[in-house]
Amino acid sequence: MADLFDVSGKVAVVTGGGGVLCSEMARALASRGVKVAVLDINEGQAKVVADEIKANGGEAIAVAVDVLNKASIEGARDVVLEHFGTVDILINGAGGNKPEAPASDTMSFFDIPADAIQWVFNLNIIGTILPTQVFGKVMAEKGEGVGINMSSMAAFKPLTRTVAYSAAKAAVSNFTQWMAVHFAQNYSPNIRVNALAPGFFLTNQNYYLLVDKETGEPTQRGHQIISHTPMGRYGEPRDLIGTLLWLVSDAASFVNGVVVPVDGAFSAYSGV
Numbered sequence: 001m002a003d004l005f006d007v008s009g010k011v012a013v014v015t016g017g018g019g020v021l022c023s024e025m026a027r028a029l030a031s032r033g034v035k036v037a038v039l040d041i042n043e044g045q046a047k048v049v050a051d052e053i054k055a056n057g058g059e060a061i062a063v064a065v066d067v068l069n070k071a072s073i074e075g076a077r078d079v080v081l082e083h084f085g086t087v088d089i090l091i092n093g094a095g096g097n098k099p100e101a102p103a104s105d106t107m108s109f110f111d112i113p114a115d116a117i118q119w120v121f122n123l124n125i126i127g128t129i130l131p132t133q134v135f136g137k138v139m140a141e142k143g144e145g146v147g148i149n150m151s152s153m154a155a156f157k158p159l160t161r162t163v164a165y166s167a168a169k170a171a172v173s174n175f176t177q178w179m180a181v182h183f184a185q186n187y188s189p190n191i192r193v194n195a196l197a198p199g200f201f202l203t204n205q206n207y208y209l210l211v212d213k214e215t216g217e218p219t220q221r222g223h224q225i226i227s228h229t230p231m232g233r234y235g236e237p238r239d240l241i242g243t244l245l246w247l248v249s250d251a252a253s254f255v256n257g258v259v260v261p262v263d264g265a266f267s268a269y270s271g272v
């Protein structure tokens with residue numbers, strides 16, 4: 001049974017690999033013998049992650065990329081192919097929210113700037129589609145591969161205030177299903193595409209919403225989240241790893257087009 005989860009020797013591209021959740025994924029894959037290309041717009045952060053992997057005996061490269069710029073992604077693809085020869089796994093991890101985009105006490109929904117809404121849509125959905133065009137083509141040509149997108153609880157049920165991010169992540173879930181069908185029907189049944197929908201993980205992108213910057217205490221929203229998470233805590237990045245290793249390996253050989261919540265039962269809880 002152990003072989004079912006064997007991913008050693010595969011090549012993974014992880015966008016947003018310098019970030020909190022995806023750096024953990026990059027390290028976990030590398031520890032299983034996967035060659036990892038850590039792609040991030042923050043090249044310095046990607047390099048920190050790749051260097052750490054190499055210091056621990058793994059294989060990794062850091063590549064600067066802007067997931068919103070196709071020429072930049074194609075340049076990154078060329079670097080990956082030159083170093084590792086192929087791509088087996090694509091993790092579309094780059095994504096996030098912006099303080100100006102949610103509605104709040106100081107920002108009425110009616111006044112949210114169009115460019116803030118567009119920024120969130122671009123990063124989360126366009127930033128998933130463009131890398132899929134570039135790296136998905138490599139998989140289509142060889143008739144094999146695995147895609148993992150990063151959705152969110154906000155895609156299952158929109159979160160109060162979080163208007164653009166909820167809609168953009170709903171689009172990521174929808175695209176995950178579309179992509180699974182399209183690749184299986186047009187290129188190969190051996191290309192699978194699924195998404196993770198993390199619950200609430202305390203990271204850079206939501207810290208300002210969940211922790212009071214003056215006192216360091218949980219905000220009212222932070223309290224609401226924990227009280228609606230039956231397991232009573234935030235997720236830790238390592239909580240995603242088991243699901244990731246399942247989805248990228250042959251253990252999930254017939255699992256295609258699903259969005260898997262990793263959320264401490266947040267999505268199961270009616271609130272009563």
Ligand SMILES: NC(=O)c1ccc[n+]([C@@H]2O[C@H](COP(=O)([O-])OP(=O)(O)OC[C@H]3O[C@@H](n4cnc5c(N)ncnc54)[C@H](O)[C@@H]3O)[C@@H](O)[C@H]2O)c1
Pocket residue numbers: 015016017018019020021022039040041042045065066067068092093094095096097123127150151152153197198199200201202203204205206
């Ligand atoms: N933190 C959570 O609770 C949570 C919950 C659900 C989903 N997610 C999703 O998981 C993913 C990772 O989240 P995180 O909390 O680790 O965020 P993070 O901000 O730590 O990481 C995101 C990374 O993406 C990179 N990035 C931003 N714009 C880019 C661009 N244009 N091109 C390339 N890279 C770019 C950033 O430099 C950063 O390293 C995101 O898609 C996020 O929306 C997070």
